[in-house]
Amino acid sequence: MADMEGYIAIDVPSLATLFFESEERAVRLVRTDEGGFVEMTKVEIDAILNDLDHSFPVRPEQSSNQIVNPNDQARIGSVRVGNPVPAPAPDCIAGRGSSEVC
Numbered sequence: 001m002a003d004m005e006g007y008i009a010i011d012v013p014s015l016a017t018l019f020f021e022s023e024e025r026a027v028r029l030v031r032t033d034e035g036g037f038v039e040m041t042k043v044e045i046d047a048i049l050n051d052l053d054h055s056f057p058v059r060p061e062q063s064s065n066q067i068v069n070p071n072d073q074a075r076i077g078s079v080r081v082g083n084p085v086p087a088p089a090p091d092c093i094a095g096r097g098s099s100e101v102c
Contacts, residue, residue: 005059008067008079010052019045 018027020042029045030037040048058065058079067077 005057006065007055008058009055012049012053015052016049019049 019025019029029040029048031040031044054070056067056070056076057073058067060066064078064080066075067079068074069076
């Protein structure tokens with residue numbers, strides 16, 4: 001995607017299955033309400049899934065790929081593909097690293 005425009009799409013039917021049809025309902029969406037969290041209603045989740053049910057153009061820019069709204073071409077996000085930042089060594093994570101920079 002670094003040199004050419006592409007598209008990104010969300011698997012909305014699979015998300016809907018996770019939210020509404022899964023026996024264990026391990027995945028839930030919440031929103032803040034009076035300083036706490038409450039589970040979103042089916043109507044609220046359906047509205048979000050409807051907004052995600054498109055193929056979104058991805059436009060390459062200098063350091064990232066910009067996701068744009070297919071209706072008005074406004075930037076709505078970004079995605080980075082490939083070359084992930086390497087994870088720190090296990091000693092660095094636990095705080096047991098030597099004096100070298102982790």
